[in-house]
Amino acid sequence: MHDVAREAGVSQATVSLVLNDVSGSRFSDATKDRVHKAVEILGYRTNAHAKVLREGVAGMIGFIGDSVATSPFAGKIIEGAQERAWESGLLLIAVSTGGDKELERASLETLLSYKVAGVVYASMYHQMVDVPKVLREVPTVVLNSEDQAGYFPSIAPDEVSGGFEATQYLLKAGHRRIGLINIESLESGLPGAVGRYKGYVRALEGAGVSVDPALVRFGQGSEPYGFKYVVELMQEPEPPTAIFCANDRTAWGAYQALLELGKRVPEDVSIIGFDNQETLAPHLRPGLTTLELPFEQMGRRAVDLILEGIKPQGQVELMACSLIERNSVEKIKESQ
Amino acid sequence: MHDVAREAGVSQATVSLVLNDVSGSRFSDATKDRVHKAVEILGYRTNAHAKVLREGVAGMIGFIGDSVATSPFAGKIIEGAQERAWESGLLLIAVSTGGDKELERASLETLLSYKVAGVVYASMYHQMVDVPKVLREVPTVVLNSEDQAGYFPSIAPDEVSGGFEATQYLLKAGHRRIGLINIESLESGLPGAVGRYKGYVRALEGAGVSVDPALVRFGQGSEPYGFKYVVELMQEPEPPTAIFCANDRTAWGAYQALLELGKRVPEDVSIIGFDNQETLAPHLRPGLTTLELPFEQMGRRAVDLILEGIKPQGQVELMACSLIERNSVEKIKESQ
Incomplete structure (x- = not known):
């Protein structure tokens, strides 16, 4: 009863009334549907688990990551994939290769020999990857990255819409002098750097604000760049009233610089980040308003695709980042 | 040549001279030993890997963790275990159970059915754990935790010596009024909380400084407790000149409080942390001086024990934390 209520997002009392079809209790069809669907999902899970426990051996989905399992950034990818797999009675077994190609090859051959139902091929950050051809023998999904050969289906964050939304949020608060400290140069070709920049430009242009190159800097995604470039930006003849820091670590450096300059966040300068790193943002x-990378959802979706038996046609599925509002952005004051 | 030099920690020129036994080149026996040992290790690895790649299937060591693989804290445990396993031509396959006992049971049965060479049973933080009995069928090591039944060998950080060393470091800098903000109450029984406290007391007593309960607080390991208790401690009639924050997150809260109070680290108050969280410390x-948990070494050691075929006798192996010096501790001034 408790699990059904949680799955359906309703109270236990509601579950009880709906399931017992108590006359006179008035719930919307949507609520009733949610409860019945939750019962179905949980029943399905329970059956899948009972089968696994009866037979003693679960099917497996392999998860090969460069250093995603050992980095402090993307653990939620594994959590999402793991949960989704287990809902269908499958185990997710993860091998972390640290980028060692020989270890990767041995891992893949071993996983394939154990007849895994599919493989999730994941990266620590969004990039174009060279996926081993041997994976064509098994349903494979490229995760948090894109297959540069355009063969396997890929799932990655929608960087452009994320950058757009971050900038749009500052525009809506009345800001027009909006700085950007990007995580890498555009020449790097990194989807995160290129996409977030594109989103920034698109949002400004959509609002009739022209992009001022004097307000744009290209860092390397860590605190010292946020620090250094905020100091630079604040020395501009017309400094920004808000800064889009293209990751949270850069935003932290920005906070530290503003503190040293005697400026307050958000009263003097608004800051928005990107990543929603749980140990930082x-x-x-004040708490950092930022965009959250859809790690958990991407992990779940990758396993969905394997279970659905999708055909590889090089399709790239971009998943939206969510805006997490905290207290680092303020409406611009008249005087500014 | 490059790999040998790196393994031995010497230059490539040294490797070349030692291996070619160039007359007239004068290296210590220790250096020569290091080079020869590196050649041996790498040869062994290459052979192990060649065998794996020839046979197509690697042996496996299972790694079952609660949420260690998906938390941002202990990824280096997996990295260490993975590296050590692969040096012997074995894959480390990780399953993250999120604490779900049914999933844990299915995972263990599946791993055992695949004839893993052993199992590492790991926890996200140091605690007493209830280890499933089925693991008695296979070489098992409890990692970053201790088997409360006292059966399996366990590997955990030496909390007492870590707490001792942190406090000793402040004493050596001349501090006598040393505060402690612990990560949990002593009643929690958490080895980290109890051990670090013991180390603090032992160091003070060793230096002839009596423990002043007015300078000790018990938080919950997160920023707000560091913040709140530093504010309290600084209101004491005789405030501390240095504070041992029993984890880095608490230390971060301490920094934030001191900033708001207009006090500088380390000029006004010295701070030492614990954990060396790479995304924070x-x-x-200034950079935080702190104790580093031996995650990577513990991961390596767990695999060592499995490969050595150690007998389970409930032995607990404690591994030392290393002091990482940065800039948050200063020698006490005469005036204080």
């Missing part, structure tokens, strides 16, 4: 003072 | 301003 909520703990900054 | 080096990036604080």
Whole structure:
């Protein structure tokens, strides 16, 4: 009853009333549907698990990552994939190769020999990857990256719409002088750097604000770049009133620089980040408004695709980043 | 040549001279030993890998973790275990159970059915764990935790010596009024909380400084507790000149509180942390001096024990934490 209520997002009392079809209880069809669907899902899970426990051996989905399993960034990818696999009675077994190609080859051959139902081929950050051809023997999904050969289906964050949304949020708060400290140069070709920049430009142009190159900097995604470039930006003849830091670590450097300059966030300068790193963004003072990468959802979706038996046609599925509002952005004051 | 030099920690020129036994080149026996040992290790690895690649299937060591693989804290445990396993031509395959006992049971049965060479049973943080009995069928090591039944060998950080070393470091800098903000109450029984406290007391007593309960607080390991308790400690009639924050997150809260109080780290108050969280400690301003948990070494050691075929006798192997010096501790001034 408790699990059904949680799955359906309703109270236990509601579950009880709906399931017992108590006359006189008035719930919308949507609520009733949610409860019945939750029962179905949980029943399905329970059956899948009972089968696994009866037979003693679960089917497996392999998860090969460069260093995604050992980095502090993308653990939620594995969590999402793991949960989705287990809902269908499958285990997710992860091998972390640290980028070692020989280890990767041995891992893949071993996984294939154990007849895994599919393989998730994941990267620590969004990039174009060279996927081993041997994976064509098994349903494979490229995760948090894109197959540069255009063969396997890929799932990655929608960087452009994320950059657009971050900038749009600052525009809606009335800002027009909006700086950008990007995570890498555009020449790097990194989807995160190129996409977030594109989103920034698109949002400004959509609002009739022209892009001022004096307000744009290209860092390397870590604190010192946020620090250094904020100091530079604040020395501009017309400094920005808001800055889009294209990752949270850069935003942290920005906070530190503003503090040293005697400026307050958000009263003097608004800051928006990107990533929603759980060990960082909520703990900054003030809490950082930022875009969250859809790690958990991407992990779940990759396993969905394997279970659905999707055909590889090089399709890239981009998943939206969510805006997480905290307290680092303020409406612009008249005087600015 | 490059790999041998790296393994031995010497230059490529040295490797060349030692291996070719160039007359007149004068290296210590220790250096020569290092080079020869590196050649041996790498040869062994290459052979192990060649065998794996020839046979197509690697042996496996299972790694079952609660949420260690998906948390941002202990990825280096997996990295260490993975590397050590692969040096012997074995794959480390990780399953993250998120604490779900049914999933854990299915995972273990599946791993055992695939004839893993052993199992590493790991936890996200140091605690007493209830290890499934089915693991008695296979060489098993409890990692970053201790088997509460006292059966399996366990590997865990040496919390007491870590707490001792942190406090000793402050004492050596001349501090006598040393505060402690612990990560949990002593009643919690958490080895990290109890051990670090013991180390603190032992160091103070060893230096003839009596423990002042007014300078000790018990938080919950996160920023707000560091913040709140530093504010309290600084209101004491005789405030501390240095504070041992029993984890880095608490130390971050301490920094934030001191900033709001207009106090500088380390000029006004010295701070030492615990954990050396890579996304936090080096990036604080000033960089945080802290103790590093031996994650990578513990991961390696767990696989060592499995490969050595150790007998389970409930032995607990504690591994030392290393002091990482940055800039948050200063010698006490005469005036204080």
